[in-house]
Amino acid sequence: MDDIERPPWWLSNAEPGDNERPAASGDSASDGSWMTLLGSLGSLAGQWWESSGAADHASHGDPADHPECIVCRAMATLATPVTQPRSLPAIRWLPIRRL
Amino acid sequence: MLLVSSITPSGQAWAQELASVSVPGCEFLGADTDLPGVTAPAMADSLTVAGATVISPDLVAGIASIRSVDSLVSLHTHARVSEHPVVAWFPGSVAAAATDLQAIVDLLEISGSSALDWDRLVSVRTAASAIKAGDVEIVLVCPPEESAVTRAVIEVAAAAACGLRVLGVAVCPMPRKSDGWPKAIRHAAREQVESLAQLIHPISVRSARRGLAPSFADMAADVCAPTVTATSDGQFVWSITIPGLSLCQVGIGTWTADPAYSTTHVVVDINGCVVRKGVDSTLRRCEAIDAVISGDSIAVTFQRTADQWPVDEDSEVRDG
Numbered sequence: 001m002d003d004i005e006r007p008p009w010w011l012s013n014a015e016p017g018d019n020e021r022p023a024a025s026g027d028s029a030s031d032g033s034w035m036t037l038l039g040s041l042g043s044l045a046g047q048w049w050e051s052s053g054a055a056d057h058a059s060h061g062d063p064a065d066h067p068e069c070i071v072c073r074a075m076a077t078l079a080t081p082v083t084q085p086r087s088l089p090a091i092r093w094l095p096i097r098r099l
Numbered sequence: 100m101l102l103v104s105s106i107t108p109s110g111q112a113w114a115q116e117l118a119s120v121s122v123p124g125c126e127f128l129g130a131d132t133d134l135p136g137v138t139a140p141a142m143a144d145s146l147t148v149a150g151a152t153v154i155s156p157d158l159v160a161g162i163a164s165i166r167s168v169d170s171l172v173s174l175h176t177h178a179r180v181s182e183h184p185v186v187a188w189f190p191g192s193v194a195a196a197a198t199d200l201q202a203i204v205d206l207l208e209i210s211g212s213s214a215l216d217w218d219r220l221v222s223v224r225t226a227a228s229a230i231k232a233g234d235v236e237i238v239l240v241c242p243p244e245e246s247a248v249t250r251a252v253i254e255v256a257a258a259a260a261c262g263l264r265v266l267g268v269a270v271c272p273m274p275r276k277s278d279g280w281p282k283a284i285r286h287a288a289r290e291q292v293e294s295l296a297q298l299i300h301p302i303s304v305r306s307a308r309r310g311l312a313p314s315f316a317d318m319a320a321d322v323c324a325p326t327v328t329a330t331s332d333g334q335f336v337w338s339i340t341i342p343g344l345s346l347c348q349v350g351i352g353t354w355t356a357d358p359a360y361s362t363t364h365v366v367v368d369i370n371g372c373v374v375r376k377g378v379d380s381t382l383r384r385c386e387a388i389d390a391v392i393s394g395d396s397i398a399v400t401f402q403r404t405a406d407q408w409p410v411d412e413d414s415e416v417r418d419g
Contacts, residue, residue: 089209091366091373092387093352099393 100178100229101125101266102171102189102237106247106254110240111188113271116312117238118186121266128187134173167196168203168223175226175235193237194257197230198372201261205375209356236264238315241295243270243288243306248295249346255299256343257372264319265342267303268295271312299342325365325376335385335401337365337378344369344395351390351397361386361404367397384408 056069063072101122103114111130118127128134171189178185189196204227207220229235237258241251251268259265270292274280289306296304301322305313325339350368354375357363360383364375384407389400 089355091352091354093350094387094390094399096349096351097389097391099391 100175100235101184101186102174102193102235103186103240104189104191104193104237104254105240106250107242109242110271113240113269113307113312114186114188117240117269117271117315120312120314121238121316122184122186124183125186126181126183128174128177128185130188130190132187134170134177164195164199167191168200171196171200172222172226175229176222179225189237192254192257192372193263194254194261194369194372197235197261197263198257198374200227200230201375202373203227205356230262233262233264233321236266236319238266239268240271241268243273243291245291248291248298251295252298252343252346253370255302256341256347257369257374259302259323259343260339260341260367260369260374260376261372262323264321265299265302266315266317266319267305267313268299269313269315270295270304270306272310273307275310298346302342327379327382330400333403335382336398337382337387337401338396338398339367339376340396341367341369342395344392344397349392349397351392351399353387353399357383360384360407362401365399 057066057071060066060069060072063069063075066072101118103117105111105114115127115129118125171193174185174187174189178187200223204224226235239251239254239258241247255265255268270288273292274285274288276282276285292304292306301320303315303317305315307313323339323341325337328336328338330336347369350366352366352368353362354364354366355362362378362385363383364377365387367374367376382401384404385401386404387399388402391398391400
């Protein structure tokens with residue numbers, strides 16, 4: 001219960017186990033926390049981009065040779081044809097003469 | 100298995116009486132019968148819905164079609180294990196359900212469905228085979244009214260074309276003098292019966308007598324067997340006679356389930372019921388060039404496909 005009420009460490013910019021620090025109050029504090037949050041997210045995105053191998057994508061040739069690169073994986077997925085809907089072959093209708 | 104369907108909801112009451120006089124000792128499955136529909140999920144799994152290209156009316160029609168086919172398959176599955184002959188009330192068009200069932204089987208065959216699909220859908224294939232073999236009979240109940248008679252003719256034509264054995268049409272109820280109906284109405288009803296009998300000849304039409312449903316104890320003949328004849332100019336004519344066809348909106352075409360041949364089936368569209376009739380090995384090597392409708396008969400002219408009929412050079416030398 002206690003863990004749920006406290007903000008997680010990656011939102012508060014605190015270290016794990018440092019959740020006991022009281023939250024700041026007031027508008028300036030609120031603006032600061034938003035800026036901190038954005039900064040954290042940017043930092044996380046940068047780390048994720050770096051760890052995904054996408055930063056080196058410019059030097060990649062065949063996407064199939066670089067399964068560790070997220071951009072190559074996405075390109076390979078998009079290039080794979082999806083299963084086509086199965087349908088009966090078309091009927092060749094004939095002109096009809098009525099006698 | 101005998102299926103009884105009706106053009107109007109009031110015909111349902113006559114179906115049970117008709118069943119008891121036509122097939123004594125039968126097991127009658129009425130509208131309240133709840134058979135387990137085990138094939139619908141398997142059919143739905145085996146067919147791919149074409150995503151965003153499917154518009155809602157198609158989807159609704161598709162669901163209704165699968166439910167109808169499922170009902171037909173469930174009845175046939177039950178009839179196969181029943182100790183007594185089964186007569187079942189079928190809501191809606193039996194012909195539409197039978198043609199949809201055949202289309203599903205054709206689709207599964209040409210799409211190379213997995214063995215798992217086939218195992219799950221064994222009852223679907225069995226029911227489709229039974230219809231093709233003429234093991235499923237139908238009787239249609241129809242009131243003596245002009246628009247109902249027209250719909251009955253179309254239903255009979257579609258049912259006979261797709262392989263169902265049509266035992267006949269029961270015209271019920273008939274207006275009776277004892278019930279106070281005037282002579283003009285009784286006369287008009289008898290005229291409707293005669294008109295119906297002419298339109299769907301040779302299928303029998305029997306009307307209610309003394310307030311009782313007619314009996315259909317006779318075996319139905321296969322009235323829609325196609326024939327192929329060779330003409331003097333080297334062409335072939337595929338012909339079929341379908342009772343009631345003259346009153347229907349008809350489309351005729353060819354279709355192939357095998358890329359090696361230009362034609363494996365002749366297709367007849369009867370007011371939206373698309374019936375596929377397989378052709379023999381000769382016509383598989385030909386291409387349809389013309390279709391003629393005369394009364395209840397269809398004639399499709401086929402000419403030989405050049406690449407399927409290579410010229411025998413030895414015979415040409417001999418002839419020359």
